[in-house]
Structure formats: C-alpha cells, structure tokens
Amino acid sequence: MSGKPVTSVDVARKAGVSQSAVSRYFTPGASVSKKMAEKIRVAAEELGYRPNVLARAMITGRSRIIGLVVYYLENQFYPEAVEKLSIALQENGYHVLLFMASNTVGDVEPVVQSILDYRVDGIILVSASMSSTLADRCKAQNIPVMLFNRDQPSQDLRAVTSDNVEGGRMAAGMLLKGGPKRIAHLAGFEGSSTQQQREEGFVAALAEAGHQLHSRAVGNYHYADAADAARELFDVPEPPDALFTGDDHMALAALDVIRIELGLRVPEDVAVVGFDDIPQAAWPSFNLSTVRQRMNVMVSTVVDELIAAVEGEDRPERKLRIAPVPVYRGTTRD
Amino acid sequence: MSGKPVTSVDVARKAGVSQSAVSRYFTPGASVSKKMAEKIRVAAEELGYRPNVLARAMITGRSRIIGLVVYYLENQFYPEAVEKLSIALQENGYHVLLFMASNTVGDVEPVVQSILDYRVDGIILVSASMSSTLADRCKAQNIPVMLFNRDQPSQDLRAVTSDNVEGGRMAAGMLLKGGPKRIAHLAGFEGSSTQQQREEGFVAALAEAGHQLHSRAVGNYHYADAADAARELFDVPEPPDALFTGDDHMALAALDVIRIELGLRVPEDVAVVGFDDIPQAAWPSFNLSTVRQRMNVMVSTVVDELIAAVEGEDRPERKLRIAPVPVYRGTTRD
DNA sequence: GCCAATTTTGCATACGATTGCAGAATTGCG
DNA sequence: CGCAATTCTGCAATCGTATGCAAAATTGGC
Numbered sequence: 048m049s050g051k052p053v054t055s056v057d058v059a060r061k062a063g064v065s066q067s068a069v070s071r072y073f074t075p076g077a078s079v080s081k082k083m084a085e086k087i088r089v090a091a092e093e094l095g096y097r098p099n100v101l102a103r104a105m106i107t108g109r110s111r112i113i114g115l116v117v118y119y120l121e122n123q124f125y126p127e128a129v130e131k132l133s134i135a136l137q138e139n140g141y142h143v144l145l146f147m148a149s150n151t152v153g154d155v156e157p158v159v160q161s162i163l164d165y166r167v168d169g170i171i172l173v174s175a176s177m178s179s180t181l182a183d184r185c186k187a188q189n190i191p192v193m194l195f196n197r198d199q200p201s202q203d204l205r206a207v208t209s210d211n212v213e214g215g216r217m218a219a220g221m222l223l224k225g226g227p228k229r230i231a232h233l234a235g236f237e238g239s240s241t242q243q244q245r246e247e248g249f250v251a252a253l254a255e256a257g258h259q260l261h262s263r264a265v266g267n268y269h270y271a272d273a274a275d276a277a278r279e280l281f282d283v284p285e286p287p288d289a290l291f292t293g294d295d296h297m298a299l300a301a302l303d304v305i306r307i308e309l310g311l312r313v314p315e316d317v318a319v320v321g322f323d324d325i326p327q328a329a330w331p332s333f334n335l336s337t338v339r340q341r342m343n344v345m346v347s348t349v350v351d352e353l354i355a356a357v358e359g360e361d362r363p364e365r366k367l368r369i370a371p372v373p374v375y376r377g378t379t380r381d
Numbered sequence: 382m383s384g385k386p387v388t389s390v391d392v393a394r395k396a397g398v399s400q401s402a403v404s405r406y407f408t409p410g411a412s413v414s415k416k417m418a419e420k421i422r423v424a425a426e427e428l429g430y431r432p433n434v435l436a437r438a439m440i441t442g443r444s445r446i447i448g449l450v451v452y453y454l455e456n457q458f459y460p461e462a463v464e465k466l467s468i469a470l471q472e473n474g475y476h477v478l479l480f481m482a483s484n485t486v487g488d489v490e491p492v493v494q495s496i497l498d499y500r501v502d503g504i505i506l507v508s509a510s511m512s513s514t515l516a517d518r519c520k521a522q523n524i525p526v527m528l529f530n531r532d533q534p535s536q537d538l539r540a541v542t543s544d545n546v547e548g549g550r551m552a553a554g555m556l557l558k559g560g561p562k563r564i565a566h567l568a569g570f571e572g573s574s575t576q577q578q579r580e581e582g583f584v585a586a587l588a589e590a591g592h593q594l595h596s597r598a599v600g601n602y603h604y605a606d607a608a609d610a611a612r613e614l615f616d617v618p619e620p621p622d623a624l625f626t627g628d629d630h631m632a633l634a635a636l637d638v639i640r641i642e643l644g645l646r647v648p649e650d651v652a653v654v655g656f657d658d659i660p661q662a663a664w665p666s667f668n669l670s671t672v673r674q675r676m677n678v679m680v681s682t683v684v685d686e687l688i689a690a691v692e693g694e695d696r697p698e699r700k701l702r703i704a705p706v707p708v709y710r711g712t713t714r715d
Numbered sequence: 716g717c718c719a720a721t722t723t724t725g726c727a728t729a730c731g732a733t734t735g736c737a738g739a740a741t742t743g744c745g
Numbered sequence: 746c747g748c749a750a751t752t753c754t755g756c757a758a759t760c761g762t763a764t765g766c767a768a769a770a771t772t773g774g775c
Contacts, residue, residue: 066725066762095518098498103761142495146471161476188386299664299666302666303665439759
C-alpha cells in the first residue's frame with residue numbers, strides 16, 4: 048500500500064542528480080551525458096518511474112490526448128472506425144478519450160464541452176457534426192477538429208469522407224446493370240451530408256439513364272427503422288425490383304425483411320446495393336453487393352491531417368474525399 | 382487566434398475576487414457567499430471559463446479518467462460493452478481512455494504501462510487478462526483494476542463475469558431437449574477462463590444426461606477461425622446434429638458454413654446454441670438460440686464496483702458472477 | 716598545457732488549479 | 746448594541762514536470 052507514485056524527484060535523489068536531469072533524460076531532444084543517463088536509467092528502472100503525462104501536459108500544453116466522439120456503436124462501421132483510429136493514433140503516441148454522444152446522453156454540445164475540459168490536443172467527430180459556436184470555441188482554444196465520414200457546409204471545418212456523390216452514382220450503375228424496372232431508395236438520416244450526397248449522386252445517375260425513383264423511405268441509419276422502411280417499400284402491390292440503401296447496416300435489415308419476412312428472392316426479385324462494406328456484408332448469409340468506403344485510407348488520412356494540425360502545420364486542403372470502390376457480390380444481377 | 386485558454390486567474394481578475402474564490406465556486410463542497418458566487422458566475426460565463434481537469438487532477442490525485450482495454454471490436458459483443466461502459470461512466474462523471482490491445486499493437490503490457498502514465502483512476506480490462514507483475518504495479522500505485530467478462534485465478538483481481546459454468550449447463554439443456562445423437566462443441570480461445578468454464582458446465586451437464594462430446598474444434602473467438610472449425614466438424618461422413626459454440630460471433634460463422642456452404646438445415650439437421658446474445662443473434666437471418674449474458678447488469682455492476690474502489694471503499698466480494706438467461710429462438714428443436 | 720568554444724548541469728520559476736490556515740466579515744442572541 | 750460563534754475570503758504552499766539561464770565541466774586546436 049505504498050500509495051505514493053514515484054516522481055522525478057525520487058529518481059533524482061536516488062541517482063544523485065538534479066530533478067532537471069531526470070526530466071531531460073525523459074525528453075527526446077534534450078542533452079544528457081552518458082554517465083548521467085546511465086545513472087538515471089538504473090535509478091528509474093529500480094523505482095519503476097514513469098513520467099506523469101498530466102504534469103507534462105500542464106507545462107507543454109500538449110496532453111497527447113485526442114477526443115473521439117461517436118454516436119453509437121451498433122452499426123459495425125463505427126467499431127471498425129474506432130478500432131482503427133485508435134490504433135493509428137496509438138502508433139503516433141496519442142491516445143483516445145472516447146465520448147459517446149448517443150441519445151441517452153443527450154446532445155453533443157455538453158459532450159464536446161467536457162472534452163475541452165481535458166485539454167485534448169485535437170478532436171475527431173465520427174459521423175457527428177458540431178454547432179458553429181462550439182466550433183468557434185475550439186478554434187479559439189486552438190484545438191483542431193476533424194470530421195470523419197460526415198461533412199458540414201461550414202467552409203472552415205476539416206473533413207475526411209468518401210466521395211459520396213460518386214458513390215451514389217456507383218450504386219446506380221451497379222443496379223442498372225440488372226435492367227431494373229422499379230428502383231427504390233432506403234434513406235439514412237436526412238439531416239446528414241452523407242445521405243444527401245449519396246442520394247444526389249444516385250438520383251442523378253438514374254436520370255442520366257432515363258430512370259427515376261419509384262419509391263423512397265427513411266431508415267435513419269437504424270436497424271429497426273430500416274426494417275420498417277423496408278416493409279413500407281415492399282409490402283405493397285407493386286414492390287420495387289431494385290433497392291439502394293444509405294448504408295450496409297440498413298441493407299442487412301432490408302434483406303432480412305425482403306427474404307425472410309416477405310419471401311422474395313434476392314437478386315432475382317429484388318437487387319440490393321448497400322454502402323460502406325462492413326465486415327458482415329461479406330458474410331455468406333448476406334453476401335451483399337455494396338459501395339466500399341476505403342476505411343484504411345480514410346483513417347490514415349484523418350490521423351495524418353489531425354496530427355499535422357496539432358503540430359501547428361496549416362495545410363490548405365480542408366475537404367478530403369476518398370474515392371469509393373464498387374464491390375459486386377450476390378445481391379445484384381448482371 | 383487568441384490561443385491562450387482562460388484560467389481561473391483571468392476570471393478572478395475580471396470578477397474582482399481572489400483566485401481561490403473562483404476555485405471554490407467550481408468545487409462542489411466549498412463555501413462561497415451568494416454575492417461572490419454571482420460575480421464569479423457572470424465573469425466565468427463571459428470569458429467562457431471552464432476548470433482545467435488536468436491541473437485539478439494534479440492536486441487532487443484524481444484524474445476522473447478510466448482506462449478501458451479492449452482486444453478488438455469485430456465481435457459485436459465488445460462494441461456493445463464499450464458503448465454501455467462508456468455511457469455509464471460518463472453518467473458518473475468519469476471518462477474513458479480507450480486502449481486497443483489488438484495483435485497489431487503487440488502485447489497488453491506496454492499498453493497498460495502507458496495507461497498508468499495517464500494516472501487513470503481505475504482500469505477495466507474487457508476480455509483481457511493481466512500479468513501478476515503488472516497487477517502488482519497497479520496495486521502499488523493504488524489503481525483499482527476490474528476484469529470484465531474474463532476471470533483469472535489470482536484471488537486478488539476483481540472480476541465481473543456471467544456464471545459461465547451455469548451458462549454452459551444451460552446450453553446443454555437447450556440442446557438436449559431436441560434429443561440429439563451427436564453433440565459437438567466449437568470452442569473459443571482455450572486460454573480464456575470463459576471458454577474453460579462454459580465448456581466445463583456444458584460437458585458436465587451432458588454427462589449427467591448420459592451423453593458425451595462427439596467432436597470438438599477450436600475457433601478462437603474469431604469469425605474466420607470459427608468457419609474453418611465448423612468445416613472441420615461438419616464436412617465429414619457423420620456430422621454432429623447439435624452444436625454449442627463458445628460465443629454468438631462464432632455461431633454466426635458456423636451457421637454460414639452449415640447452411641450456406643454445406644446446405645444443411647437448421648435446426649432439423651443441426652441445432653445450434655451460442656453464447657452472449659449479441660444484437661445480430663436476434664436478426665431474422667440468424668434467429669439464433671443462445672445463452673444471454675445480461676450486459677446491462679454486468680455493466681452497471683462493474684461500474685459500480687470500480688467507482689466504489691476508486692473512492693476508497695473496500696468491498697469484500699471480488700468475483701461477481703451474473704446469472705445468464707436461456708434464449709430460445711429458431712436454431713433449436715424441442 | 717592553455718584558452719576559447721561547446722556541452723552539461725543545477726537553480727529557480729512556471730503551468731493552473733486545490734486547500735490549510737488565519738484574519739475579516741457576517742450572523743445570532745441576549 | 747455588544748460580543749461570541751460562525752461563515753467567507755485571501756495568502757501561500759503544493760502537485761510533478763519542463764525549461765530559460767548562468768555556472769560548471771568538457772572538448773578541441775595549437
């Protein structure tokens with residue numbers, strides 16, 4: 048029950064040097080003679096000393112903490128993002144303070160507020176947006192913010208997304224190959240940029256091919272809502288024979304309804320295309336054709352940009368769009 | 382580009398009071414007169430002041446940060462755990478510093494080491510274990526550690542798990558109702574306590590009913606490994622007609638192989654029971670019978686215990702086991 | 716071996732808050 | 746209104762580390 052953690056002063060005393068020497072030994076760029084370094088190394092090892100990141104943060108003004116805000120983790124896209132972002136940041140010596148902004152917690156505002164209390168070095172908002180007053184606040188405190196998989200009109204906020212308009216066009220192309228008669232769209236949350244852009248590209252490409260939307264329903268990116276929306280679309284006299292869903296998570300819900308509840312055949316009766324390419328899309332039970340977001344590229348891009356911003360570099364590019372990739376599997380006809 | 386964040390000194394100056402008064406205003410138990418409180422409130426509001434958590438942590442020795450260690454997030458059980466743990470801790474004024482201990486990062490040791498550098502108030506290891514030297518280190522620094530969904534022989538470490546032996550017995554009971562002839566087990570990672578205990582209960586209950594294992598393979602709690610293991614078990618002349626998998630994630634992989642690859646019928650040819658009751662188990666495509674871990678109870682228990690420990694209370698109970706619940710769906714016969 | 720140029724080293728201060736202590740202000744009661 | 750009891754308030758020290766500055770030690774060239 049020793050309780051007290053070891054400090055640099057303890058190490059200094061034990062090694063017979065000054066506290067500053069110990070500090071310098073643990074600071075990459077500093078100059079320490081070999082003799083001292085060795086004495087300090089030994090003493091530190093014996094005492095099990097490790098520098099206190101919090102104390103260091105007070106002086107340097109860098110906490111090496113990145114605030115990561117996520118709405119929910121039900122859709123497998125998010126756990127994958129969180130895992131990869133976290134690993135990438137860890138590899139760069141940063142760590143992730145995780146904040147859930149789910150409905151149970153309330154709004155994003157207070158959540159971001161409490162992030163700022165921790166004096167994080169930067170913030171990544173995953174599929175979430177930010178009021179401009181809050182964005183101003185971050186800017187005032189010099190804390191870079193990056194949006195991941197979501198964009199916002201505000202010119203100032205940096206964002207990394209897929210090229211969603213292009214992705215929507217791809218989805219249209221994938222469905223059009225099968226010669227569909229009635230094309231439907233199952234939309235995600237209407238307020239999101241991702242939804243708006245994907246639908247925009249989708250509808251535009253349909254129009255160019257002389258088609259228009261047969262029907263449309265909203266699933267808000269949630270499984271249960273999407274299942275309801277699918278019922279609304281398909282449990283009618285003339286159901287669609289092609290469906291583009293705003294993301295894979297909703298596509299899986301739609302497949303469950305279409306095949307299991309309604310007994311329709313995929314892709315013979317209905318072709319389905321999703322968006323994201325989450326791991327489950329590749330599972331044999333679903334075997335979902337989809338538009339892949341290149342997660343690894345998106346993650347390394349956002350981490351790279353954020354760290355550059357944290358370290359004071361001001362890159363000109365604010366909106367980074369990654370090209371998506373069509374993935375043909377078993378839910379489309381050709 | 383004001384850069385400098387607002388400090389309590391700024392607020393004090395603006396409000397015409399001492400810095401300590403400002404500090405007291407933001408400290409729940411402290412005494413401040415109404416007049417001062419009002420002046421401070423106004424000044425703080427105008428300047429947008431919020432106390433620096435890091436500075437506070439230095440004095441009080443409490444960072445209000447909890448280190449959360451997770452191996453990976455592919456299995457939906459983990460995102461759900463992370464989400465709920467995070468929310469529960471947020472509600473109690475704590476926040477989560479997330480650490481991935483996946484293979485790409487290497488061992489758990491250095492990860493936990495860097496957690497300690499942040500002077501966290503406590504640590505939750507989700508389905509991970511800890512060397513005893515590291516555990517000693519945490520104890521020396523007075524940092525409580527809780528294991529979640531994993532146990533370890535060491536008497537000292539606190540752990541919250543399901544009653545896995547009992548859960549294994551339940552799984553046996555669920556399969557035995559269907560009058561199986563050949564019962565197989567698809568095991569998770571053999572080094573884990575969860576695996577050992579679930580299998581122990583399962584085999585014991587089979588024995589009591591006059592049965593024994595027909596075959597067994599190892600899936601290490603990974604989708605791909607589990608799919609291979611399922612092929613090993615079922616792509617043979619006399620395949621099993623009942624299967625218990627170490628968790629739901631592997632059960633889904635097994636179902637994909639059994640139904641789609643091999644064309645067997647579930648539950649007519651093979652009955653399947655999983656463990657966890659992850660959200661996907663309830664999806665119509667799987668409709669998996671399983672043994673539910675009561676996530677909400679487990680989460681509130683572990684958070685409750687951890688916070689009690691952080692705040693100095695020393696509860697006697699170290700190993701907390703939550704009773705699991707059988708969930709009958711469409712993959713079992715009766 | 717001497718002196719200038721270069722490294723190392725320690726001292727002292729700062730970061731932004733909390734908190735014990737003692738004096739100032741307020742309150743309560745006869 | 747006076748005095749004791751109580752509540753507020755400010756001063757100053759403290760947490761654990763980083764860092765500018767000046768003194769001490771080392772190095773190098775001749």
